[in-house]
Amino acid sequence: MAKLAFLGMGVMGAPMAGHLVKAGHQVTVYNRTTVKAENWAAQHESAFGATPRETVDGAEIVFACVGNDDDLRAVVLGDHGALAGMTEGTLFVDHTTVSAIVTRELAQAASKKGIGWVDAPVSGGQIGAENGQLAIMCGGSQANYDRGEPVMAAYAKAMRRFGDVGSGQLTKMVNQICIVGIVQGIAEGLWFAKQAGLDPKAVAELVSQGAGGSWQLVNRSGTMIDNAFDHGFAVDWMRKDLGIALEQGKQMGVPLPMTALVDQLYAEVQALGGGRWDTSSLIQRYRAMAGEL
Known part of the structure; x- marks a missing residue:
C-alpha cells in the first residue's frame, strides 16, 4: 500500500484521510x-507534521482539502509548502474547491519539479465524506488520474x-450551479405548500417520487420544514463556490443569471446570521419575510 500525506483535517479531509488508513x-x-x-x-495511530513540507516527506501521493485559493497556495508554495518537500515523480491530488486559475497556476509550479497534479473537487458533503460516498470530479493527465484513482476509491461513490x-474544478462549478437552482426551487415549493394549507412533508414525499424528485428534496426537505440547519454545507462556503463560478462565467462570456440571483439570496441568508447554516436554509428568507424568525 502507498505512503500518503493529507493536508487539511476539516469536516471533509479528516474522514477522507480516515478512509485511506482503513x-x-x-x-x-x-x-x-x-x-x-x-x-x-492519535485516533488513527498515524503521524502528523508541523508544516506541509514536513508532512509530505517521503509521500508518493499528497492529498489536500483546504478552504479556498489562498489556503491552497499557502499549503503548496513557499519554503514550508508541500512542493518544497515533494520529489520528482510524486503526485499532488487537490480536493479543494478552488478556481481553475489557481489550479493551473499550482499545477504548473508542480510540473517544473516533475510533480504530477490532479484537481479533484468532491460532492457529497460531510455525510458523503464520512460514509466514503463522494462524487469526485477530476482534471489532469490520464496517467496522473490513473495513479490517483485506485487510492481515491477509498472514499468515492463515483x-x-x-x-x-482545471477540468475537475470546472465540473464542480456545474455541480454547484445545479444544486443552488434546485434548492431555491424546493424552498419556494415548500413555502408555497405551507401557505396553501398543505402538509409540506407529505407533499415532499410524493413529489420526490416523480419528475420533481432530487437528492436535495429527499435529503433536505425534512430539515427545511423542521427549521434545522446546523448540518451540511455552509452558506459561506457555497457563496465562495458561486463566486468562483460567476467569475469563470464572466471570463468565458457565459451568462449565469439564475446563479447570480441565488447568490444574492444567500447573501440575504448571511444577513440573517446564517453564514454557517446549511445551504438548504434558503427557505429562511420566507420565514423572515413572514415574521417567523
Whole structure:
C-alpha cells in the first residue's frame, strides 16, 4: 500500500484521510491548527507534521482539502509548502474547491519539479465524506488520474476524469450551479405548500417520487420544514463556490443569471446570521419575510 500525506483535517479531509488508513495506507496528516492533526493522528495511530513540507516527506501521493485559493497556495508554495518537500515523480491530488486559475497556476509550479497534479473537487458533503460516498470530479493527465484513482476509491461513490488540469474544478462549478437552482426551487415549493394549507412533508414525499424528485428534496426537505440547519454545507462556503463560478462565467462570456440571483439570496441568508447554516436554509428568507424568525 502507498505512503500518503493529507493536508487539511476539516469536516471533509479528516474522514477522507480516515478512509485511506482503513484501506491500509500509511497516512501522515497536516492541519493549520496543529491540535486537529495531532488528535486525528492519535485516533488513527498515524503521524502528523508541523508544516506541509514536513508532512509530505517521503509521500508518493499528497492529498489536500483546504478552504479556498489562498489556503491552497499557502499549503503548496513557499519554503514550508508541500512542493518544497515533494520529489520528482510524486503526485499532488487537490480536493479543494478552488478556481481553475489557481489550479493551473499550482499545477504548473508542480510540473517544473516533475510533480504530477490532479484537481479533484468532491460532492457529497460531510455525510458523503464520512460514509466514503463522494462524487469526485477530476482534471489532469490520464496517467496522473490513473495513479490517483485506485487510492481515491477509498472514499468515492463515483469518479471520472473530465480532461486536463482545471477540468475537475470546472465540473464542480456545474455541480454547484445545479444544486443552488434546485434548492431555491424546493424552498419556494415548500413555502408555497405551507401557505396553501398543505402538509409540506407529505407533499415532499410524493413529489420526490416523480419528475420533481432530487437528492436535495429527499435529503433536505425534512430539515427545511423542521427549521434545522446546523448540518451540511455552509452558506459561506457555497457563496465562495458561486463566486468562483460567476467569475469563470464572466471570463468565458457565459451568462449565469439564475446563479447570480441565488447568490444574492444567500447573501440575504448571511444577513440573517446564517453564514454557517446549511445551504438548504434558503427557505429562511420566507420565514423572515413572514415574521417567523
